[in-house]
Amino acid sequence: MTISWLYIGIFLVVSLGLPAVAIILAGILAPKKPSLEKSMIYECGVETHGETWVQFKAQYYLIGLVFLIFDIETVFLYPWAVAFDRLGVFAVLEGLLFIGILAGGLVYAWKKGAFEWV
Amino acid sequence: MILDQVIFLITALVIIIAAILVVSVPKMIHAALWLILALAGIAVLFVLLQASFFAVVQVIVYIGAIAVLVIFAVMLTRKAMQDDGPQLNRYSVLAAAVCLMLFVVLTGMLLSWDGASSLPVNPAVHPDTIINLGESLTNPQGYLLPFEVASILLLAALVGAIFIGREHRAGKEEE
Amino acid sequence: MNFLSDPVTFIGNWLTGLVANLGIPKETASAWVTGVAVGILPLLAMLWVLVLIWYERKVIGRLQDRPGPNRVGPFGLIQPVADMLKIFIKEHILPAGIDRIPYNLAPILAVGGVLGMWIVVPFSATVHGVDINVGALYVIAVGAIGTLGIIFAGYSSNNKYALLAAFRVVAQLISYEIPMVLALLVPVLLARSMGMNSIVQAQPVWFILIAPLAALLFFISSIAEVGRSPFDLAEAESEIVAGFNTEYSGLKFGMFYVGEFLHAFTNSLIFTALFLGGWQGPGAEQFPILGFIYFFLKTVVVHFLGIAIRGSMPRFRIDQVMQLNWKLFTPIALAAFSSAALVEKLATNWADAARIGIHFLVNMIILGVVVLIGGRVFRARGIRLDALAQRNRAAVKFSMEKSHDS
Numbered sequence: 001m002t003i004s005w006l007y008i009g010i011f012l013v014v015s016l017g018l019p020a021v022a023i024i025l026a027g028i029l030a031p032k033k034p035s036l037e038k039s040m041i042y043e044c045g046v047e048t049h050g051e052t053w054v055q056f057k058a059q060y061y062l063i064g065l066v067f068l069i070f071d072i073e074t075v076f077l078y079p080w081a082v083a084f085d086r087l088g089v090f091a092v093l094e095g096l097l098f099i100g101i102l103a104g105g106l107v108y109a110w111k112k113g114a115f116e117w118v
Numbered sequence: 119m120i121l122d123q124v125i126f127l128i129t130a131l132v133i134i135i136a137a138i139l140v141v142s143v144p145k146m147i148h149a150a151l152w153l154i155l156a157l158a159g160i161a162v163l164f165v166l167l168q169a170s171f172f173a174v175v176q177v178i179v180y181i182g183a184i185a186v187l188v189i190f191a192v193m194l195t196r197k198a199m200q201d202d203g204p205q206l207n208r209y210s211v212l213a214a215a216v217c218l219m220l221f222v223v224l225t226g227m228l229l230s231w232d233g234a235s236s237l238p239v240n241p242a243v244h245p246d247t248i249i250n251l252g253e254s255l256t257n258p259q260g261y262l263l264p265f266e267v268a269s270i271l272l273l274a275a276l277v278g279a280i281f282i283g284r285e286h287r288a289g290k291e292e293e
Numbered sequence: 294m295n296f297l298s299d300p301v302t303f304i305g306n307w308l309t310g311l312v313a314n315l316g317i318p319k320e321t322a323s324a325w326v327t328g329v330a331v332g333i334l335p336l337l338a339m340l341w342v343l344v345l346i347w348y349e350r351k352v353i354g355r356l357q358d359r360p361g362p363n364r365v366g367p368f369g370l371i372q373p374v375a376d377m378l379k380i381f382i383k384e385h386i387l388p389a390g391i392d393r394i395p396y397n398l399a400p401i402l403a404v405g406g407v408l409g410m411w412i413v414v415p416f417s418a419t420v421h422g423v424d425i426n427v428g429a430l431y432v433i434a435v436g437a438i439g440t441l442g443i444i445f446a447g448y449s450s451n452n453k454y455a456l457l458a459a460f461r462v463v464a465q466l467i468s469y470e471i472p473m474v475l476a477l478l479v480p481v482l483l484a485r486s487m488g489m490n491s492i493v494q495a496q497p498v499w500f501i502l503i504a505p506l507a508a509l510l511f512f513i514s515s516i517a518e519v520g521r522s523p524f525d526l527a528e529a530e531s532e533i534v535a536g537f538n539t540e541y542s543g544l545k546f547g548m549f550y551v552g553e554f555l556h557a558f559t560n561s562l563i564f565t566a567l568f569l570g571g572w573q574g575p576g577a578e579q580f581p582i583l584g585f586i587y588f589f590l591k592t593v594v595v596h597f598l599g600i601a602i603r604g605s606m607p608r609f610r611i612d613q614v615m616q617l618n619w620k621l622f623t624p625i626a627l628a629a630f631s632s633a634a635l636v637e638k639l640a641t642n643w644a645d646a647a648r649i650g651i652h653f654l655v656n657m658i659i660l661g662v663v664v665l666i667g668g669r670v671f672r673a674r675g676i677r678l679d680a681l682a683q684r685n686r687a688a689v690k691f692s693m694e695k696s697h698d699s
Binding site for chain 2: 002005006057058060061062064065066067068069071072073075076078079080081082083084086087091094095097098101102104105108109112113114
């Protein structure tokens with residue numbers, strides 16, 4: 001493992017630990033007076049009606065899925081972009097075919113209304 | 119060398135514990151959260167194998183997209199916050215026997231491989247790993263066909279999911 | 294190299310010398326000093342947030358024809374310190390029924406996900422945290438951790454409005470990652486490398502002149518990623534209460550806002566490194582301190598632009614946000630990247646100026662087609678971006694009228 005990733009590891013530990021330390025410090029400094037009214041869930045000032053679940057809306061899941069597909073596609077394109085000098089024009093056309101197939105998918109999603117109402 | 123081994127052991131322990139917790143915690147949403155920890159551990163393993171591109175892609179795709187999708191799916195079903203009954207069903211003994219058999223077979227295979235008892239040789243970091251990857255992805259004698267087929271597979275997944283998930287609009291009121 | 298031309302490296306070498314004098318070999322001493330420096334960087338970034346908060350409040354105030362904070366200290370400079378002290382001693386109210394560990398982890402992830410980006414930023418020719426060869430994608434990966442923090446916050450609050458708001462915010466964040474990652478492909482393509490240092494070094498001509506469309510898309514997507522106006526439906530008071538951080542109080546609530554301010558500045562840093570040539574400028578290689586000053590000035594200009602946009606545009610609705618992304622930005626990003634790849638390959642052997650000119654021309658052509666022709670064609674045919682919603686509104690109205698008549 002190269003030393004760079006060790007530094008990144010140290011940095012991430014510190015950058016996650018610094019807010020944690022700050023929050024713990026604030027927790028020590030702050031007053032603690034829990035009461036019934038303070039610990040009720042906020043619902044515009046009235047008591048909570050019903051359980052805490054959300055109406056199923058398939059749109060959120062579909063957006064997540066379309067995002068996943070395009071994320072994977074873009075991640076495939078990164079090595080292609082980095083190796084650009086060694087590729088011929090044919091390879092560029094292959095990459096454009098890859099993008100084109102998924103652009104077709106985007107058009108399908110558009111037409112079928114996957115992007116409405118979220 | 120010794121630091122690599124220590125980090126590997128700690129990471130492996132974290133991944134195994136997180137994976138066991140994924141399948142054994144009662145609430146599904148907690149299972150999704152432990153899954154995120156297991157995936158992050160795998161990203162650390164990629165770094166240990168000098169594959170920094172794959173470590174970063176693991177975080178972007180698995181943790182940033184797939185884990186988010188799993189959490190969406192879990193939270194959008196009704197019983198996300200409740201327990202779902204006993205964790206074992208009536209095939210648990212058979213499943214435990216199969217797992218034990220698999221463990222015995224794998225351990226036997228690893229013990230007979232001489233690489234398991236010597237220190238690992240760090241793979242030489244080729245300076246242009248990513249360039250080689252990009253080249254081989256578009257090489258007709260390389261991985262071009264799987265590359266293009268992957269895009270068709272992604273298209274199929276997209277079309278299938280949208281077809282299954284779209285709302286039937288007859289009489290549905292606007293949100 | 295003396296102190297004035299490269300202070301950070303000078304101090305680093307001096308400290309390494311100090312440690313090496315204790316008998317430790319030079320490489321280990323240097324590694325230790327670098328490790329300590331890497332550990333201090335988050336602290337510096339968090340202290341810098343205080344200055345950022347003051348700057349933003351002043352600029353927003355002036356945009357709204359009022360002076361901004363000017364009572365606490367000269368020009369209001371001590372205002373953020375006063376705010377920080379106040380929020381430190383506020384009570385952490387824990388609502389009933391929360392899930393303890395994700396609830397407490399969420400603000401930490403939200404801030405940690407932003408701080409993590411600072412390690413790959415090349416501040417000057419000799420000063421950068423770590424030079425990994427996948428720096429550009431690392432920035433995106435760390436951004437994904439921030440998104441996770443928001444999901445944790447919304448879910449663990451045991452409040453259905455917080456959950457709903459968290460869903461909408463996360464849908465917005467993940468949607469805008471796509472044009473951002475696609476627009477990020479263009480500097481990676483032009484520099485043939487994913488490392489941030491390599492991208493900065495490949496910019497004797499700034500990439501914003503070669504790929505203005507990609508720069509514009511990256512800028513707008515990064516504003517949407519932070520959740521600032523006009524994309525700030527997550528935290529607008531007239532939206533779902535206070536959004537996903539309704540049930541947070543005290544410093545945990547403050548951490549979300551610290552994270553947002555820092556994220557805005559970090560996005561300006563990344564944008565400057567990717568498109569405005571980072572530390573490049575006259576004399577930046579001989580005197581690295583000059584490189585740092587150029588970088589800082591460019592970042593401040595970009596950050597000011599972001600604040601100006603925040604202070605002057607009305608808010609988008611969630612469906613407008615989504616349709617803008619998927620129906621406008623993603624196709625433009627795909628087109629910009631494809632055209633950049635084609636032009637770059639077909640014009641490989643041309644002179645530099647000719648190639649840059651062709652890139653710029655193609656970008657302008659795409660922009661012109663979309664803005665002028667595309668808009669007219671769509672409007673002429675009566676197609677709006679939300680055509681389906683329009684049809685359904687009409688259908689609902691029609692059925693309501695029918696039921697009134699019968």
